[in-house]
Amino acid sequence: MGPDAVALGEAVPAAFCTDWSGAPPVRPRALLRPRSTREVAAALRICHAHRVPVVPQGGRTGLAGGAVPRADALAFSLDRMDAIEAVDAAAATLTAQAGATLQAVQQAAEGAGLRFGVDLGARGTCQIGGNIATNAGGNGVVQFGMMREQVLGLEVVLADGTVLPMLRPMLKNNTGYDLKQFFIGAEGTLGVVTRAVLRLRPAPQELRTALVALPDYPAAVALLQRLQAAFPGALAAFELMWADFFTTSLAWLNQPSPLALEHPLAVLVDVAGGDAAALDAGLQAVLEQAMEQGVAADAVIAQSQAQARSLWRIREAPTQFPARMEPVNFDVSLPLADIGGFAERCVQALAQRWPGHRTLRFGHLGDGNLHLTTDARSLPGLACVEAAHAVEGIVYALVEEMGGSVSAEHGIGTHKKPWLDASRTPQEVQAMRAIKRALDPLGLMNPGKIFD
Amino acid sequence: MGPDAVALGEAVPAAFCTDWSGAPPVRPRALLRPRSTREVAAALRICHAHRVPVVPQGGRTGLAGGAVPRADALAFSLDRMDAIEAVDAAAATLTAQAGATLQAVQQAAEGAGLRFGVDLGARGTCQIGGNIATNAGGNGVVQFGMMREQVLGLEVVLADGTVLPMLRPMLKNNTGYDLKQFFIGAEGTLGVVTRAVLRLRPAPQELRTALVALPDYPAAVALLQRLQAAFPGALAAFELMWADFFTTSLAWLNQPSPLALEHPLAVLVDVAGGDAAALDAGLQAVLEQAMEQGVAADAVIAQSQAQARSLWRIREAPTQFPARMEPVNFDVSLPLADIGGFAERCVQALAQRWPGHRTLRFGHLGDGNLHLTTDARSLPGLACVEAAHAVEGIVYALVEEMGGSVSAEHGIGTHKKPWLDASRTPQEVQAMRAIKRALDPLGLMNPGKIFD
CATH class of the missing domain: 3.30.465.10 (Uridine Diphospho-n-acetylenolpyruvylglucosamine Reductase; domain 3)
Structure with a gap:
């Protein structure tokens, strides 16, 4: 592979020692940066012969610790294979x-x-x-x-x-x-x-963005259904924001609300279509009918790309979490009908233990995916790691009780390994282990991730 | 499970001894018809303890022989679990x-x-x-x-x-x-x-059907792209028919062509949408532009559901294959750009060996899936099974050469087992076997299907 493709011990750059999960950095035995499938295969053959564990790395932006090296392993960065x-x-x-x-x-x-x-x-x-x-x-x-x-x-x-x-x-x-x-x-x-x-x-030829205020959670599900029926296959976003998230984001943006009043929920909607006039008319019809029938409480349709971007900025508050909070992040999914109740029960359970807790709720509702973020600083008397574990215990117990998933999209890595059993039966984990043994009998591929 | 859920030997009804693939019937040792997951699990535990192979059966409509029993196996029909x-x-x-x-x-x-x-x-x-x-x-x-x-x-x-x-x-x-x-x-x-x-x-609120004549294969790909761009996520069918298929189907229906002239290709298009007027206008615009630019040669948009059904009947000729031919059926997929050339090379190669062969070509072009059916009666001097093998040898050699799949949607079963290697490398088949051993170490689940 040539000397420039290998870094040993202390020469491994710090960036390759951790990922965006915030897991403590670990220096691998070496870093390999292969340039071709042939080099990957040759290096893995040698690792296999010498029983050296391997940790594959992409951009290391994962939030579950899946790409964090081990001290006894080689880190395998694919960054040079970028064609x-x-x-x-x-x-x-x-x-x-x-x-x-x-x-x-x-x-x-x-x-x-x-x-x-x-x-x-x-x-x-x-x-x-x-x-x-x-x-x-x-x-x-x-x-x-x-x-x-x-x-x-x-x-x-x-x-x-x-x-x-x-x-x-x-x-x-x-x-x-x-x-x-x-x-x-x-x-x-x-x-x-x-x-x-x-x-x-x-490529979508036209895209329309709307922000819709909702009286309650069932209204969100009803609006989702109406939009999916009116724009089959063309609903491009349905991002639900609870008032805790929505008002916090506006405060951070130092921006007045685009909606006249405060509402328990707001949803950001994108619909795509081939015909601008039909798209405008269709979206307006759905939203007008929803407002007449009490499904929507208020609505703003973006009149320009700039306005659409400004509405989307409200949803993008999570990019500011690391700077503004000590975030304890959740990425769970549940049956669609249960998400509203789950979100409510979470804040109630947290409030019972920490009356002053700050938790922001938002998610990709079209996918049944809810994100919650609790600010560890709002939990007095706990160090950050303790706080995270305590909040996780409360939230994941509710996920398990309601038959949800502890990881909708972020994966398990090392971060959620203790909670895998909340979403998977012992029989399922046993079947996963059987597959693992079949394809990696020596257990060399990213060991310690997902399960031990 | 009770006596009514078990049939032994000769008491197994003939319907459970084969499937729609035309494979010769095989009477299993017994037929089980469990009524619950608990019964399935209990029966499989007993089979496992006694090392008895099991052949699961659905509606037995498969065309690859996957549900045909073995003489040493139990057939496991799920037909009573129909809730x-x-x-x-x-x-x-x-x-x-x-x-x-x-x-x-x-x-x-x-x-x-x-x-x-x-x-x-x-x-x-x-x-x-x-x-x-x-x-x-x-x-x-x-x-x-x-x-x-x-x-x-x-x-x-x-x-x-x-x-x-x-x-x-x-x-x-x-x-x-x-x-x-x-x-x-x-x-x-x-x-x-x-x-x-x-x-x-x-549910789609509106559906429009059109039949479009095309000058050549690249025009079909171009029209597909235009429709997908104009109706993102809402193109519901794009069924290509070569002239051999199209004219045969019309002859069988004893129906005049809805298109003015004969053309090398015709495609049946369904588009879905929430708004009838927008759908009509959009479809008309795409087809008019396509005709102006020579991408389409002629087009008919169905003006009623009855007309749409009548256009679709042309596509449904395959239901008549068993009565009208001795069909040798193919279900292959290839990279989209290569399907036209592949279809051409197939009929040329077949014509070289059997100048009078009758082969009909059609497929789900939107999915890259081509069906070919050769009438074994048009191959003089060969018994049906021989004819099938001979045609398969020619067609699958071309599939392998062009990097396609010998089974787009029908599966491998027993019927295509000899051709699995045309679409899969030895390394891939070895990995499949490793998975099989991991989840079914005794090799009792539907043995002899896909690979030995």
Whole structure:
């Protein structure tokens, strides 16, 4: 691989020793930065022969600690394998190496008059291989599904250096087990993703943004249904914000509310369509009817791109969390009908223990995905780590009771390992371990992540 | 399970001894018809203890032989587990037992003002568990994806009787490996699907159907792209018919062509939308522009539901294949840009060997899926089975050469087992075998299907 592709011990740059999860940095034995699938395979063969554990790394923007090295392991960064190898506009497919950033993929798609279906805040840093390994979610899920639904083909290198060239770009391919599914979302514990064929989507010709105030949670579900029925396949965002989040965000932005009164909930809506006039008329009709029938309490339709951006800025408060709070973040999903009750029970349970707690609630409601963030500084008498554990105990017990998932889109990594059992039965975890043993019998791939 | 749930040897009804693939019937040792997941689990535990192989059966409508019993095995029909257990209109989910027919699922969805995303000709007979086990495709794939994309949760019983209750209904659930993916499309070789939570879609408020004549294959790809751009997420069908198929179908229907002249290709288009006027205007605009620019040669937009049904009847000729031909059927997929050339090379290669061969070409072009059917009676001097093998040899060699899939949507079963290697590398098949050993170490689940 050449000396420039290897850094040993103290020479490993600090950036490769941790990720965005805030986990304490760990210096790996060495850092490898391969430039090709062949180099990945050769290096893994050698690691396998010497029984050296391997921690694959994408852009290290994960929030669950999945890319944090171990002291006895080699870190395997894919950042040099960043080529966009091909864009086929007619077939709407794109072939990329794992280290290409999400943003590079998005831009290449746009360059071909198309778009990529996944978008998330870390787009400029996160890598498509990491997005695949963690089955990333983000903003586009309500319309296009998670990363899994964007992957047509995948090249993976197994722990022993075997290359699985599952790169056929077809939407339909029922030839035995759909092997690539096993590696999507496996957080690098079954193999190293090296290349992918991704599905592209038509660029929306028109997009309309609205902010809608809602009287209560059932109204949010009703509005979601009405929009999905009126714009089949074209509802592009349905981002619910509780008043705690909404008013905090406006205060941080130092901006007056676009809505006349305070309301318990507000939702940011994007709809896409081919025809501007039809889109305007359709959105206005749905919102007018919703207001007449008490489903919506107030509504603003953005009249310009600038106005749409300004509405979206309210939703983007989480980028300020690290600066403004000591955030304890949650990323849970529940059956749609139960999210309102869950969100209420969470703040009640937290208020019982810490009457002054500050918790902000928001989420991708179209996907059944709720985010909660509690400011550890609002929990008096607890150090940050203690506070996090105490809040997690309360929130995840409710998730378990209500049959939800402790990780909607962020994955398990090391951070949520203690809570995996809240969302998975022992039988399921046993089956996962059997798959792990089948594909990585020596347990060398990203050990200690997801389960021990 | 009670005596009425078990039939031994000669008492096994003939219908359970084969499927729609035309494979020779095989009488299993016994037929079990369990009524609950508990009964499935108990029976599998006993089979496991006695090392008796098991062949799970849905509606037995598969075309690859996946549900045909073996003489040493028990057939496991899920037909008595046919309950639609719940429909949640707000969350757009439906929970069904494996033996519910696809049609029952569709009707339950419609009863809740929604729709199910998968549809195929065998809807009244095929069962949802079989649709999942084979990752069924059909008519809705271009808009909603294959069966895999409709499955939110799955209950599966493993070979040793372990129940995996992966039934959480959330769209997003990144808690370790997405185990349910392993069983979708595994053709019953990893476990028995017993229940599923399915994703429902909004009912389309309006649907428009058009038949468009095309000058050549690149025009078909161009029209597909234009429609996808103009109706993002709302193109509901794009069914390409070569002239050989189109004229044969019209002759069988004894119906004049809706198009003025003969053309090399015609495509049946369905678009969905919330607003009738916008839909009409949008479709007309795309087709007019396509005709002006030479992308389309002629076009008919159905002016009534009756007219739309009459256009669709042209596409439904395959239901008559068994009566009118000795059909040798193909279900392949290729990169979109290559399908036209592939279809051409196939008929040329067949014509070289059998100048009088009759081959009909059609397919779900929006999914990159091509069907070819050759009438074995048009291949003089060959018995039916010989003819099938000879044609398969020619067609699958071209699929392999062009990097396609020998099974887009029908699966491998026993029928395509000899051709699996044309679409999968030895490394991939080896990884499949490792998964198989991990979840079914004794090799009791549907042995001899997909691979030996």
